[in-house]
Amino acid sequence: MKIKNFLYSQKVAPYVFVLPFILSFFFFWVYPLITAFTMSFQDIGAIKSDWVGFANYAKLLKDNVFHIAVWNSVKYMFFTLVLLIPFPMLFAVLLDSNLVKAKGVWKAILYMPALTSVVISGTLFRLMFTEYTTGQMNMITAALGLGTYKWLKMGWSGMLALLIVACWRWTGVNMLYFLSGLKSIDTSLYEAADIDGATGWQKFKYVTLPLLKPTTVYVLTISVYAGLAMFLESYMLWAGNSSPNNIGLTIVGYLYKRGIEKNDMGYACAVGVVLLVVALIINFAQLIVNGTFKKGED
Amino acid sequence: MKKKLISALLCTSMAASLFVGCGGAASEGGVDPDAAATDEEAAESAESEVVTNTFGDPNGTHLEMWTFVELHGQHYGVMAEEWNKEHPDNTIEITCTTYPYGDMHTKLLTALEAGTGAPDICDVEVGQFPNVVEGLDQWLVPLNDYAKDYLDTMVPARMETYQGEDGNYYGAPYHVGATVMYYNVAAMSEAMGLSQDEVIAKIDAVKTWKDYEALGNEYLTALGDDTKYFTSVDTGGVDWLWLAMAEYGDDWTGGFDKPANVQLDSVKEMLTMQQSWLKSGFAMVSPDGHVDLEAGFQNIMDRNIVSFPKAMWYMSRFTNYMPDEKGNWYIAKCPVFKEGQKCSVGIGGTGTVVTQQSANKELAAEFTCWAKMSEAGEQHIWDTLGFDVCNTALWGDEAFAHDDNNQYNQFFINYPYDVLSEIGMDNIGKISVVSISPTINEYLCTTTLNEVLEDPDYSIDDALQEAQDAIDMEQ
Numbered sequence: 206m207k208i209k210n211f212l213y214s215q216k217v218a219p220y221v222f223v224l225p226f227i228l229s230f231f232f233f234w235v236y237p238l239i240t241a242f243t244m245s246f247q248d249i250g251a252i253k254s255d256w257v258g259f260a261n262y263a264k265l266l267k268d269n270v271f272h273i274a275v276w277n278s279v280k281y282m283f284f285t286l287v288l289l290i291p292f293p294m295l296f297a298v299l300l301d302s303n304l305v306k307a308k309g310v311w312k313a314i315l316y317m318p319a320l321t322s323v324v325i326s327g328t329l330f331r332l333m334f335t336e337y338t339t340g341q342m343n344m345i346t347a348a349l350g351l352g353t354y355k356w357l358k359m360g361w362s363g364m365l366a367l368l369i370v371a372c373w374r375w376t377g378v379n380m381l382y383f384l385s386g387l388k389s390i391d392t393s394l395y396e397a398a399d400i401d402g403a404t405g406w407q408k409f410k411y412v413t414l415p416l417l418k419p420t421t422v423y424v425l426t427i428s429v430y431a432g433l434a435m436f437l438e439s440y441m442l443w444a445g446n447s448s449p450n451n452i453g454l455t456i457v458g459y460l461y462k463r464g465i466e467k468n469d470m471g472y473a474c475a476v477g478v479v480l481l482v483v484a485l486i487i488n489f490a491q492l493i494v495n496g497t498f499k500k501g502e503d
Numbered sequence: 504m505k506k507k508l509i510s511a512l513l514c515t516s517m518a519a520s521l522f523v524g525c526g527g528a529a530s531e532g533g534v535d536p537d538a539a540a541t542d543e544e545a546a547e548s549a550e551s552e553v554v555t556n557t558f559g560d561p562n563g564t565h566l567e568m569w570t571f572v573e574l575h576g577q578h579y580g581v582m583a584e585e586w587n588k589e590h591p592d593n594t595i596e597i598t599c600t601t602y603p604y605g606d607m608h609t610k611l612l613t614a615l616e617a618g619t620g621a622p623d624i625c626d627v628e629v630g631q632f633p634n635v636v637e638g639l640d641q642w643l644v645p646l647n648d649y650a651k652d653y654l655d656t657m658v659p660a661r662m663e664t665y666q667g668e669d670g671n672y673y674g675a676p677y678h679v680g681a682t683v684m685y686y687n688v689a690a691m692s693e694a695m696g697l698s699q700d701e702v703i704a705k706i707d708a709v710k711t712w713k714d715y716e717a718l719g720n721e722y723l724t725a726l727g728d729d730t731k732y733f734t735s736v737d738t739g740g741v742d743w744l745w746l747a748m749a750e751y752g753d754d755w756t757g758g759f760d761k762p763a764n765v766q767l768d769s770v771k772e773m774l775t776m777q778q779s780w781l782k783s784g785f786a787m788v789s790p791d792g793h794v795d796l797e798a799g800f801q802n803i804m805d806r807n808i809v810s811f812p813k814a815m816w817y818m819s820r821f822t823n824y825m826p827d828e829k830g831n832w833y834i835a836k837c838p839v840f841k842e843g844q845k846c847s848v849g850i851g852g853t854g855t856v857v858t859q860q861s862a863n864k865e866l867a868a869e870f871t872c873w874a875k876m877s878e879a880g881e882q883h884i885w886d887t888l889g890f891d892v893c894n895t896a897l898w899g900d901e902a903f904a905h906d907d908n909n910q911y912n913q914f915f916i917n918y919p920y921d922v923l924s925e926i927g928m929d930n931i932g933k934i935s936v937v938s939i940s941p942t943i944n945e946y947l948c949t950t951t952l953n954e955v956l957e958d959p960d961y962s963i964d965d966a967l968q969e970a971q972d973a974i975d976m977e978q
Contacts, residue, residue: 250637267976337790337798357791358738358957444796447945449738449953465605467941468612468634 238481245474254471261475271476273451274459275483280364281455282432282487285371289428290421293376297383298413312384315377327370327441331357334366334442357443363452370438375431379424386420387413422495429491430484436461456480554601559583563594564863566870567622569611571604574888575626575677575853581883582874595870597624604628611635615642615858623861624871627674629664629852633938636667636674644857645671649868653876656896658849660933665854668759674854675875678890680814681847681931682746682837683922687809689831694726703916706835712776715838719785722809732787735799735808736777738952739792741944742850746812747773749848749932750839755943756935763939763974765947766967772840774955774963781959788956792948800824812837814850815891815919818911822889833916836926848932885909891919895928942977946970 211217245261247254265271296315300308318326333341336355343353356362390413398408436457440446443453446462454462456476464473492498554573558580570576576599587594600622602610608631614621615638627635636643650672654662658679665674692702709715719733737743748754751769780786787808790798794811802808804825821828836846855875857868874880881892882903889911897903897920904920906912911919951970955961 270973332797335791335798337801339801340798358953444791447739447949449792449949449957451949454949462945465609466630466945467938 241474241477244471245478247471249470257471261472262479264472265475265479270451270454271459274454274456275479277364277452277454278433278435278456279483281367281371281435282429284364284368285375285432286425286428288368288372289375289379290424292372293379293424294383294417294421296376296380297387298409300380300384301387312377312381315380317377318374319378321374323374323437324441326374327438328444330366330370330373331442331444334362357453358449360450360452363442363448366442367435367438367453370442371435374438375428379428382420382424383417386417390416418495422492422497425491425495426488429487433480433484433487456483553603555598556580557596557598559596560587560594561596563587563596564866566595566597566624566861566863566867568597568599568624568626569607569622570599570601570626571607571628572626572853573601575599576601578883578887579624579874581887582880583870585879586870586873593866595866608634614860619860621858621860623863623867624855624857626853626855629854629936630941632665632674632854632936633940635856636665637938639667639669639673640671640859642859643667643673644859644861644864644868645673646675646857646868646872647672649865649872650675650876653872653894656894656928657876658893658895658928658931660849660931661852661893663933664849664852664936665856674856675871676893677853677855677875677884677888678816678851679893679923679931680816680850680852681891681923681926682742682749682812682814682850683847683919683926684810684812684835684837685817686833686835687803687806687828687831688833688916690806690809691722694722696725699916703833706833709835709838710842712838712840716780716785719810723785729784731806732785732808734780734786734810735789735794735802736780736786736956737789737793738956739789739948740795741947741952742793742812742814743777744770744773744947745848745850745934746837747840748934750841750844750846752845752932754934756937756940758935759937762978763943765943765951765970765974766964769840770967771963777956778959778963781956795820797824804828815923816851816889818914818919819889822910822914829914830916832914834919834922836922845930845932847926847930848934891923895923898924939974939978942974943970946973 244254246256246258248257248260299305300311305311334356335343336353336358337343338347338353340356342356347353354362356366394412394416395408398412403411434457435455439448439453439455439458440461442448446454446458446466448454457480460473460476460480463469463476554576556576568576568579570579579597579599583595583597601607607626608628611621611625611627612634615635645667650657650662657676661676661679662672665672665676667673686702686706688699688702688706691697692699695702697705705718705721709718723731723733744755747769748767751767753767753769755763755765755767755770757763777786781788790796790802793799794803794813795817800820803811804827818834821832839846855871857864857871861867875884876894878894878897881894881897884890885892885897885903886909899920904924905918947970950973951966954966954969955963
């Protein structure tokens, strides 16, 4: 009887239902988060670990390679935002309009890269960007009379390669977000705009853009942290974590280098905490500017 | 208000997933700069699933083994069957689990640190070895007693690679990874208008780097094509520098006792020589950094270079990626700066350790040493894994070294083991792999080598000073 009461209780049931999530959230997210935070104040040794206070953070301030990694990640994040919000939005609007035929095919083609393993696609991109004359990129530039380049040895071209991989991979995903956002816009609004004699551009500017804002903010938020946390693309493009003059090193790449390659977990955790703080600051700033925290909008 | 709460929750969970994301990404594949030999294996295993195989006698003592290359596990499977035939009263059953490279090393370290959960036997890649050997005999079983029957004929440099700070041997090696010089005799004889035997005689006459330069210039002059080079130098690998250090008996890591120092005369001399080669058109910079990548293979097949130094395990790159080159290549000793110097260095490798957590330490250690150092074990390593084995007793064994059914013996003009015998086990140098090694390799490969080789006028002293400053920050 008691069990039945418990199971049918409207007060308890919701907690039971969310329990699996809460448990996994605590075990796999909150617990590692707290442990990582405490570890960042330690020197983790083989047999024992020592408290070192802020030593790891003090070292981060002086660590030039870390600064390069942060700068690379921030640059990458910035450019992915510039490329991966307007263009997918444009494609989504096009696909939502009557201008495009065979929409399913386009959607599938654009989404397919997201399903491909980065390990495989990264290797293929590495081969395309090889400095050897038979690489696709060098074949193209040579055919255009521009000569050949050491793509993965120079700062600008290394970043370009990373951005091309990012665009190839994420355009379809972001486009799908925007498409679902577009679907939720009431068509009667467009009809009303038509009756008022609005042009296509006006409809986009005054109806689509404002109503798409929640989707845009969401895509912006996930793109900020995806950009800052990028690692595997760079790892595959340079066939390892070492790129010439660290042009492809990212914050997570540096964390991996310290934590796994050099087995310095304490320092790696400090890197992780800095990444967390940077990501949180940027995202909170962005969310505040976009008015997500404003009262009374729901 | 509700929205605020939701956003806050969203942010927290996202931030938290950043950490989870790191872990996930990191485990998808790890390659250490030192791990040249296993780079490819690591990359291959990066995405592969966990594979578990059990071999041997189900009624025997059970041993658990972890590796990151499935072929290694199979080697133990075959050896377990052999062991059971020889020891019917002390049989074993072995379960070999293959994990992706990064996962396996992380799991092993975690288990060793936690004091529970480690396997009886485990493969450890040489670049990761310093991390694992840090726990010395609290973590690992010293193999001294079990290896002593084989030590006389094992290449000493290789045994020392897996020594701990206390001087005990903690790992059993798979291969020497002896650095040798590969020459494209077919291309050279075509260009120089000589028979292959005449070219080989010229190659055999090369003793010093001066001789090597003279031979290269003779080839380049005869060829008369300024888009071709004699060799390529690496911006993404330190093999050339390891060779230079081994020749002078230097070691930039300083081993366990001394601080690391990269400002060595041997290193400077090699870099100076390479800069002069780049300026004179004798050498090119290896496309994409070193010869063990696709662009490097293509460069070799296009005959843009016709010679380069690399470890013996590079033979498998020829058979796997450049099968058309069969019959063209000759293996020889590396040139030295001064006659009488060591002419080779062991590069890469995997040491097999036995953990203190094993319930059957003695049996596990005895089996490991037998499977990796005995003649039966070495025979199987050469046949299936294609590594240059460390037990020199086999190097001169006709049936072993001159077996014409072996793919490498078929592929190259000469027998690889003849070159090893000619070098001799005492002429193979060793560069320590200690905890500072990844820092040195990484700085050299990302920065120093790019500075001095991409711009051959860059000051070597300045570049090495920068490297030393960066390394000093870590020690």
